[in-house]
Amino acid sequence: MKYKYIIPIIASSLMLLTSCDDNLMEWKKVEGHGEIASSELPLALAEKITRYEPLKNYSTFNLGNGIGVSLYLEDETYRSIVNANFDEVVPGYEMKHGAMVKSNGSIDFTTMDKFVTETKKAGLSLYGHTLVWHSNNNASYLNGLLAPTIIPGSSGANSLNIAGLKDGTFSGWSRNNPGAGISIVDGAGLTSTSKAIKLISSATSSQAYNLQLTSPAVPIVSNHNYEISFYVKSDVTGKGRISFNSSLTNMYPWKDWFATGGSFTEAFSTTSAWKQVKIKLAPGDFATGATSFQFNLDLGYLPNVTYLIDVNTLAVVDLDAATGPVNLIANGTFNSGITGWNRINGATDALSAGTGAANVYEGSGSMKVVNATSDAGGQWKTQIQTTFISSLVAGKSYTISYMIRSEANGSVRCSTTPSTNASYQADQSTTTTWKLIEWKITAKGGETGFGFDLGGTAGTYYIDNVLVTDGSSSGSGQTDPITIEKTDAEKTQLIDGAMTDWISKMMTHFKNDVHAWDVVNEPVKEDGSLRDGVVTDMANDEFYWVKYLGKDYAVKAFKLARQYGNSTDKLFINDYNLESRLDKCDGLINYVKYIESQGATVDGIGTQMHISLTTDKAKIDQMFQKLAASGKLIKISELDIRLGTKSPTAVQLADQSAMYQYVIDSYKKYIPVAQQYGITIWGVSDNEQEHEYWLPDESPNVWDASYKRKHAYKGVADGLAGKDVSKDFSGELQP
Incomplete structure (x- = not known):
């Protein structure tokens, strides 16, 4: 039968609409999807595809699309396709750690907040992708947390005699009030090789001078400024001060002990973390005629506190002395600007x-x-x-x-x-x-x-x-910086804190807008074993949380997501190649069991399914059967089908359409309805702006490079509907 009315046919990426021969426009019987080659009926097939409704109209579960946020916000054609065809959107990159976390660890929600507003207007739900992954992190920030701590040296040559401390004799030093003990301990300083003064207050200690160590005399140069500095910590919260002999007009000065520009106080506080005490003495602080001064380390305020003071950092510096190496450039400190550069x-x-x-x-x-x-x-x-x-x-x-x-x-x-x-x-x-x-x-x-x-x-x-x-010097110079490597325990604590900060803020901020999340992404290797972070050639955005938090990193992630999100949120774990490596599928399911054995709850498993025409269909079926047996919600999370070219033939396009339908048919056949969370198609079209970083020079999507429906559109729609929808079309076309 010929059409009574012919309307302009919207070109598809079949790229075969070169003839208007009426005998090619006959409706012919199509018993099954793909049985008639598109080269036989290009115009009829293209006309059928234009008459299909939006994809979401054929779906009984969440139909999602993995999209580019900037494209959605800026490209009207792209946005209209997404709004018309899908229930749910998944940001491809913009919601990940690398996109949102800034160099100082803060989170910038600006772009995503704008995206949330626009998708809400369109009636779309938002799926969170992804919280914890080894890629797309601000690895520079995370690695910076783990970097060694660099302790600045003193501001100039140390004029304080610490030889008696280094050899443990206390020569030149006076233990006036030893409290429960004042001694020198090897390896207890800032580094594993540095010494520390160990000072212990007694059980009855209540006055600053109840635990006191007095320095040797330090010579004074008239009208010079001086700085006293050292690093100190304590086993519990402590308190201390520096007092002086009669060479100072005020023997018990209040100071900004940490040189922070803060308030002046009688004493400084100490904790279990190393802290630098640094105070300055001006010429006016010294008594008239004084030629030297002594200071006391007074740590007796509180009972039963053990203090450690690093020997190598204990220094008195003449700030006005001509010391240090000769600098062959005029301005290397930039304290007065960048003159000379x-x-x-x-x-x-x-x-x-x-x-x-x-x-x-x-x-x-x-x-x-x-x-x-x-x-x-x-x-x-x-x-x-x-x-x-x-x-x-x-x-x-x-x-x-x-x-x-x-x-x-x-x-x-x-x-x-x-x-x-x-x-x-x-x-x-x-x-x-x-x-x-x-x-x-x-x-x-x-x-x-x-x-x-x-x-x-x-x-x-x-x-x-x-x-x-060139090695010449006008004095002994400043002391060198001290580099302190963090211990494994400290690294674990820091990364634990970074994960907590990231997940808690994301879940709290999006609590009213996102109700399903990829909490952990790609945790297992191809053989099903857990990734361990041992990588020889690591990308700039890679960071393996498992290296510092161990096997339970995912346990923590799911617990945090549940704690800070909604109790009804659906929390997923997600991975790829589950259809090609069934041992990987088994490994992921086993890891889910382990996570739940540690007290966390995993609601669903996502299988990405970035596949091609050669993907083994039997393994696809087996994968879905294994996933169904887990009892979890199952989501196809990132479906696309590669053809190996950006200029496919009609046969390749027909085969792609058939493969899309096969995947959807298999999902619906083997995943019980109660476990069908939904399917997300990864990307909208074959347009090159969508493929700058993902599958360049390819054609994996449902719309072509010009945003026209491809043959694949019919395969997806028929798969979602569970039938060949076009069989219900009449031959009568409307003008």
Whole structure:
């Protein structure tokens, strides 16, 4: 039968609509999906597909779509397809740790809040994807938590004699009131090799002087300022002060003990964490005619407290003494701005002064450099330089050192000038934590300056304490920074806290808007064993929570999600290749059993199903049978079907349609209705803007690159409806 009326046919990605031959427009019998090749009936098939209703009209469960948030917010065509065809949306990236957590650990909800508002208007529900995964993390922030702690040294040469402490004799020191004991303990300081003074208050201790250690005499230079500093901790909360002999006009001064710019108090507090005490004495603090002073460590305020003071950090510094190595550049501290440093290459706003406590390593300033574009071979494209006080001497050794941090993982190198005689440092990695970098060179002769080359990796960098020296010194100099590696227990505690902070804030913020979540994503290897985080070539956004929290990391994640979310939220675990590796499917199910044996509840299991035409259908059936036997809600969470090309043939498109229908048919056949959470199709179309990072040069989706329905649309719709919907179409077309 011929059509009485012919309407313009919307082109599909079948790309075969090249003929208007009426004999190709006959309705023919289609007993089963895909039995008639689309090349035989291209116009009739395309017409059928245009007459299908929106996909969600054929579904009896949640029909979701994995989408790009920015595309949804900005592209009207894309948004209208999503709104018309789906019940639920799953943000592909924007809800993950890497997208939301900033360099300081805070969470930026701005984009997702806008997305929630728009999807609510469209009547769409939002599925949370994903809370805990080893990829798409702000790994720079998380690794920064684990980085060694760098303890600044004293501000200058230590003029306090601590030899008697180092050898345990207390020579020059007086244990005036020893309380329950004052001794020297090896390996009890800031590092495993440093000594500590151990001071124990007695059971009756109640006055500061009940536990007192007095220093040797420290010589005074007229009109000089002094600084006293040390690191201290205690087994329980403690309290202490520093008092002085009669060389000070006020023997019991109130001070800002931690030099924080806070209030002045009689005493400082101590805890189980190392804390630096740092106070300053001005010339006016000393009595007239005083030539030296002594101080007392008074720790007797509270009974039964054990204090440790690191010996190596106990120092008295003459702040006005000419000490330290000779710096061959004029401004390496940036305490008075960035005078002497110039932008040679880079954006006009690339160079500025750094401010803020996190961005200044020591003192009151740093140098801030912003590189906008990554260019692995173009380090020189953002380049900041300064000049030496005098040119370098050929054959002589020099050391360039500096402290640097970046707001994300970055890269830096140094190079000397002029370029005709330059030496180049190898690229050095940077992180959010301050790092000391040294570059030792042998001068070629005639070098007039050097610079920082930061064009390799885009980011914001802060540089402080730049020192160029040939080894000569005007004094003993500042004490070196101390690097303290965190213990395994400390790392576990820090990552535990980071997970708690992340999940609690996400669940609380979205409590009224999201009622189903991928709590843990991709926890098992291909053989079904648990991922252990042992990876040789780790990506910049990879972070394996399991390395620090162990097998129970998922237990904690599910408990947190339940604690801070709603009691009725559906919490899923999700993984891929379950249809191709049945041992992996078994491993995931067993891990769910383990999680629940530890007191957490897992509501559902997601199987991603990023598959192709060659995927074994028998294994698909077996996977669904195994998942059904778990008794959990089952979700196809990220369904797409690759064809291996972005220019598929009509046969490939027909086969893709058949495979979409097969997956849906198998899901409905083997997963009991009560366990059918739903199906999420991953992505909308084959448009290249959706495939910049995922399956480029492919055609895995239900709409083509021009947002027209593909043959796959019919396969999905028929699978959801459980029949060939087009059999009910009449031959009468409406104009």
